[in-house]
Amino acid sequence: MRPDDGYRLLVQGVTDYGILMLDPTGHIVSWNAGAERIKGYQEHEILGKHFSVFYPPEDIATGKPDNELAQAVIEGHLEDEGWRLRKDGTRFWANVVITALFDDTGTLRGFGKVTRDMTERRSAEATLAERRRLLTHLVEAQELERRRIAWDVHDDSIQAMVAVGMRLQLLSSRVPEEHRPTLQQLEDAVRTSVSRLRNLVVHLRPTAIEEHGLVTALSGYLQDVVAAWDLGTSLSAELDHEPPVPTAITIFRICQEALINVRKHARATCVAVTLSTTDGGTLVRVRDDGIGFANPVREDSFHRFGLIEMRERAETAAGWCSVESAPDAGTTVEFWLPNPPEQRAATR
């Protein structure tokens, strides 16, 4: 078999790509299996026809087919994405590359045209974009709602408890000695509630992020909230710059979820959080020394330990989240979120 025959057979047999040749005026001179599959014409129906039959009327009206050939002649080749027509008149979203073919003397001999049907990919991308948009919206709505609840707790519940505490203290100075221990107990209970409510507010609304940045907020959360769970904590941050507030909130939330998991499941004695600037984004590790679990990558493990939420939060922000664990070897939640483009440019 001569090499030319081999290439011809290869091209003819390709089914994922429509590969065809045009003469210098744009008439079709060769056809392959992929072109037939994508566009619906058989070879004998289409040979000799002008390739503008593949273009929808609005493109014909603007002279797009001829312009594309002209541009391919000037530039050597042209790539385009757009709607094209099948034989039955239905449309598909195509990626098209047209290459101008010159012989040794520089004379234009025709064009090679490669077409891919991108309809499925396009709709998959649209679905993904829509999902991401919804998730972003959901996260924003959730933050807003948490904020509202935080204000309510703050302005209402905490104040009420504080007032009750103040009056109990007053009362305690006015009652006979023997009742004082009882009042003292009540007062302690009120004080504990106030401090729990304050933690709840911090949990719901990490104000510190907006005012003092992610690292301060995380270190405050570790010291004020996590340390109270009898967990040793450590935080190390090597960041070229603080991520912007929306990213920082996502990072904070994922850390929070990971830390709450540690509290609920890990039976750990300490947990270490590390942040670093990596690959134009922020890489975060939350590592505990607890009991761990088998098969961290299995879907049911993901569901059981609330890992799905973390992964979704990370993916919504165009990042990723993964978990490593083994029985008696602790668990590490690792996630990465990209910096916004302007910061990425500054990092490079």
Added chain:
Amino acid sequence: MTADRTKLTVLIADDDPMIRMALSEVLAAEPDLLVVAIAADAEEAVALAAHHTPDVAVLDVRMPGGGGAHAAREIRIRSPRTQLLAFSAYDDTGVANELKRLGVREYLIKGVTNAQIVSAVRRAGAAVRT
């Protein structure tokens, strides 16, 4: 109201009625303190401070009418002798620093003991009397 000049006169401003009531009871229970006015928002606090020129004003930080910051700024102008204390539900250094710049002597977090509130008021009052 004519203030008994042997007592420290105090103005209370808080938009939460329960806190207002508790605070005034706590202060009124002290023989050396006299609550001369109680305001429910910043505007009222400013007007009452201008009228009573109390020794001490205890101001909530987040309240309608401009909040504790507005009240502090205006009271400093209208009743310069009045010593200012903030009584806030937030543990927020940024806000605390801003109020201190505006002349607030102490920033008390709601939840401190009554004894701590009373001694803060006395400390402030001592400054005005010297």
